[in-house]
Amino acid sequence: xxxxxxxxxxxxxxxxxxxxxxxxxxxxxxxxxxxxxxxxxxxxxxxxxxxxxxxxxxxxxxxxxxxxxxxxxxxxxxxxxxxxxxxxxxxxxxxxxxxxxxxxxxxx
Amino acid sequence: xxxxxxxxxxxxxxxxxxxxxxxxxxxxxxxxxxxxxxxxxxxxxxxxxxxxxxxxxxxxxxxxxxxxxxxxxxxxxxxxxxxxxxxxxxxxxxxxxxxxxxxxxxxxxxxxxxxxxxxxx
Numbered sequence: 001x002x003x004x005x006x007x008x009x010x011x012x013x014x015x016x017x018x019x020x021x022x023x024x025x026x027x028x029x030x031x032x033x034x035x036x037x038x039x040x041x042x043x044x045x046x047x048x049x050x051x052x053x054x055x056x057x058x059x060x061x062x063x064x065x066x067x068x069x070x071x072x073x074x075x076x077x078x079x080x081x082x083x084x085x086x087x088x089x090x091x092x093x094x095x096x097x098x099x100x101x102x103x104x105x106x107x108x
Numbered sequence: 109x110x111x112x113x114x115x116x117x118x119x120x121x122x123x124x125x126x127x128x129x130x131x132x133x134x135x136x137x138x139x140x141x142x143x144x145x146x147x148x149x150x151x152x153x154x155x156x157x158x159x160x161x162x163x164x165x166x167x168x169x170x171x172x173x174x175x176x177x178x179x180x181x182x183x184x185x186x187x188x189x190x191x192x193x194x195x196x197x198x199x200x201x202x203x204x205x206x207x208x209x210x211x212x213x214x215x216x217x218x219x220x221x222x223x224x225x226x227x228x229x
Binding site for chain 1: 143145152153154158167168170208210211213216217218219221222
């Protein structure tokens with residue numbers, strides 16, 4: 001299985017601030033990497049596919065990059081609705097698909 | 109707008125069975141692969157199983173192989189997960205998710221709100 005790790009596991013930030021979350025894969029997954037946001041009590045929501053493709057309706061303050069084994073998600077101008085848990089997920093191998101453990105972003 | 113609505117969760121004893129359903133609307137169901145993803149209380153996300161259109165290809169994670177069976181009724185726009193020989197560690201919120209392909213990049217594009225499965229004696 002492809003193992004996904006994320007750092008940090010949690011962070012605190014202020015409204016209007018910028019945060020960067022790192023995701024690493026245990027082997028080269030090219031750009032087969034997706035990012036999801038999960039707010040409390042809600043289902044995950046797809047933010048970014050193929051490492052850097054912002055989904056329709058997702059604010060442009062979200063951006064992501066990376067390829068191979070190292071990926072980042074950056075959220076600038078943090079808004080209250082951005083405080084959530086963020087997961088990366090690899091789709092390089094479907095046997096099985098695997099998620100990172102999540103990064104919790106909360107309000108400082 | 110795609111809508112996915114899971115049902116069938118509840119409390120079951122270890123070794124018993126449950127059948128989850130996911131009723132979908134707002135898109136052409138049989139054009140898309142579908143997935144089940146679970147999330148244990150306070151834990152992260154785990155992909156469970158997937159099924160392609162026309163049930164041509166089925167995948168599942170090792171921990172459920174031989175116990176869980178995914179299926180779909182394209183005429184009824186419904187996805188199923190038959191869960192047999194349940195274990196305590198199967199306790200989780202179970203989400204169905206609509207797959208989407210962009211080239212050969214697959215992702216979980218739309219999600220239901222989930223149905224909670226609790227396995228306990």
